[in-house]
Amino acid sequence: MTTKRVYLDNAATSFPKPPRVAKAMAQFSFDVGASPGRGAYAESAQARRFLDAARSSLASLMHEPDASRIVFTLNCTDALSLAIYGIARHWRRRSTPVHMVTTAMDHNSVLRPLNDLAADGVSATHVAAASDTGLVAADDIAKAITPATKLVCVVHGSNVSGTLQDVKAIAHRCRSAGVPLLVDAAQSAGHIPLSPASMGIDLLAVPGHKGLLGPLGTGALWLGPGMETLVDPLRTGGTGSQSENDVHPKTLPDRYEAGSHNTVGLAGLSAALTYIETRTIEDIQTHEAALGARLLDGLLCIDGLRILGPQTMESRCGVFSVTSPGVSPTQFAAELEGDHGVLSRAGLHCAPLAHQTFGTLNSGGATRLSLGYSTTMDDVDQAIEAVEAVHSAAHARRAAILVP
Ligand SMILES: Cc1ncc(COP(=O)(O)O)c(C=O)c1O
Numbered sequence: 001m002t003t004k005r006v007y008l009d010n011a012a013t014s015f016p017k018p019p020r021v022a023k024a025m026a027q028f029s030f031d032v033g034a035s036p037g038r039g040a041y042a043e044s045a046q047a048r049r050f051l052d053a054a055r056s057s058l059a060s061l062m063h064e065p066d067a068s069r070i071v072f073t074l075n076c077t078d079a080l081s082l083a084i085y086g087i088a089r090h091w092r093r094r095s096t097p098v099h100m101v102t103t104a105m106d107h108n109s110v111l112r113p114l115n116d117l118a119a120d121g122v123s124a125t126h127v128a129a130a131s132d133t134g135l136v137a138a139d140d141i142a143k144a145i146t147p148a149t150k151l152v153c154v155v156h157g158s159n160v161s162g163t164l165q166d167v168k169a170i171a172h173r174c175r176s177a178g179v180p181l182l183v184d185a186a187q188s189a190g191h192i193p194l195s196p197a198s199m200g201i202d203l204l205a206v207p208g209h210k211g212l213l214g215p216l217g218t219g220a221l222w223l224g225p226g227m228e229t230l231v232d233p234l235r236t237g238g239t240g241s242q243s244e245n246d247v248h249p250k251t252l253p254d255r256y257e258a259g260s261h262n263t264v265g266l267a268g269l270s271a272a273l274t275y276i277e278t279r280t281i282e283d284i285q286t287h288e289a290a291l292g293a294r295l296l297d298g299l300l301c302i303d304g305l306r307i308l309g310p311q312t313m314e315s316r317c318g319v320f321s322v323t324s325p326g327v328s329p330t331q332f333a334a335e336l337e338g339d340h341g342v343l344s345r346a347g348l349h350c351a352p353l354a355h356q357t358f359g360t361l362n363s364g365g366a367t368r369l370s371l372g373y374s375t376t377m378d379d380v381d382q383a384i385e386a387v388e389a390v391h392s393a394a395h396a397r398r399a400a401i402l403v404p
Pocket residue numbers: 011012075076077078107109155157158159184186187207208219
C-alpha cells in the first residue's frame with residue numbers, strides 16, 4: 001500500500017488551492033488576457049473587473065470599506081519592504097533621523113531590510129521574546145520607542161513556533177507613542193479574522209498565497225487612513241491612469257501599483273477569496289484550531305520531543321516546530337517524508353533571531369509542520385504517528401550507540 005502524501009508546509013504556501021483558483025486563472029488566460037485599465041475594449045474592462053473583485057474581496061475580509069486602501073504586491077516580503085523602505089525614504093528625504101523597532105520573532109523579510117537600511121543611517125532595536133513561549137511584552141515595545149522612532153514592525157503569527165503576539169496591546173502602546181504599527185500577517189491572514197483598523201494597526205502586510213489560498217506571486221499591503229502620506233512609493237511608472245502626467249499619480253491604489261499587474265495571479269486570488277467568503281473565515285479558524293489542538297496533544301505525548309513555543313492552543317496559530325535529541329531537523333524531515341509521506345520544512349525558517357530565542361540557532365533549527373484549510377484529522381493523525389516513529393527510531397539509534 002502506498003503511503004498518502006500529507007502536505008504540512010502551509011506556512012510556506014498553501015496547497016492544494018481550492019480548485020476554483022486554477023479555473024479562474026485558466027479562464028482569465030484563455031478568455032480575457034488583457035491588461036486592466038490599458039484599453040477601452042471589452043477584454044481590458046473585464047480584466048479590470050477581475051482586479052477590482054480581488055481588491056474588494058480582500059478589503060471586505062479585512063472589514064475595510066475603502067478598497068483602494070489595499071495595494072497589491074508580489075508577496076508578503078514585497079508588502080513589508082514597501083512599508084519599511086517607504087517610511088524610511090519619506091523621513092530620510094526630510095533629513096529626519098529614523099529609528100525602527102522590531103522583535104526577535106520577526107522574519108528575514110523585516111530583519112534584512114532593517115539591516116540593509118543601516119547603511120543609510122537607519123537604526124533599529126530588536127525587542128527580545130520569551131525563550132519558552134516566543135511572546136513579546138507590549139511594555140518592552142513601548143520601552144524601545146524613542147523620539148526618533150518612525151515605525152514599529154511586529155510579526156503576528158510566528159512562522160517558527162506559531163506564537164500569536166498580542167497585537168492589540170502592542171497597537172495600544174504604539175498609538176500612545178504616536179508611532180505607526182506595521183504587522184506582518186503572513187501566518188495569520190486567512191487563518192483567523194483580521195480587521196486591522198479596529199485592532200489599532202496602521203499597516204498590514206499579507207501574502208496572497210498562504211492562508212488567503214491564492215497563487216504564488218500575490219500579496220498585499222493594507223494602508224490605514226493617512227499612511228499614504230508617510231509611505232513613499234518605491235516604484236513609479238505606468239499605471240494606465242493620468243497618462244498626460246509624467247509624475248506618478250498620488251491617488252490610491254495607483255500610488256503604489258506601478259506597471260502591469262499580475263492579473264492572472266490576482267484572478268486566482270479573487271477566486272480564492274470567494275472560497276473563504278463562502279466557507280467563512282470563522283469556519284476555517286474553527287477547523288484549524290481543532291486540528292491544532294489534536295496535533296499539539298499528540299506531540300506533547302511523545303516523550304523527549306521538544307515543541308517550540310506555547311504548550312497550549314492559547315496564543316497559537318497552526319505552526320508547530322519540533323526538535324528531537326540526536327537527530328538533525330533536516331534528517332528528521334527527510335525521514336518524515338521518505339518513510340511516512342509527511343511533508344515538513346526543516347531549518348531556520350528565515351527567522352534566525354527566533355531560533356536564537358529558542359536556543360535552536362546553532363543546532364540546525366527545527367522541523368516544522370504547518371496546517372491549512374484542507375488538512376484533515378487523518379492527516380494530523382498520520383503526522384503524529386510519523387513524528388513518533390522518527391523520534392523513537394532516532395532514540396533507539398542513539399541508545400544502540402551508547403550501549404557498547
Ligand atoms: C512570518 C513571515 N513573514 C514574511 C514571510 C514572507 O512571505 P512571502 O513568501 O509571501 O514573501 C513569511 C514567509 O514564509 C513568513 O512566514
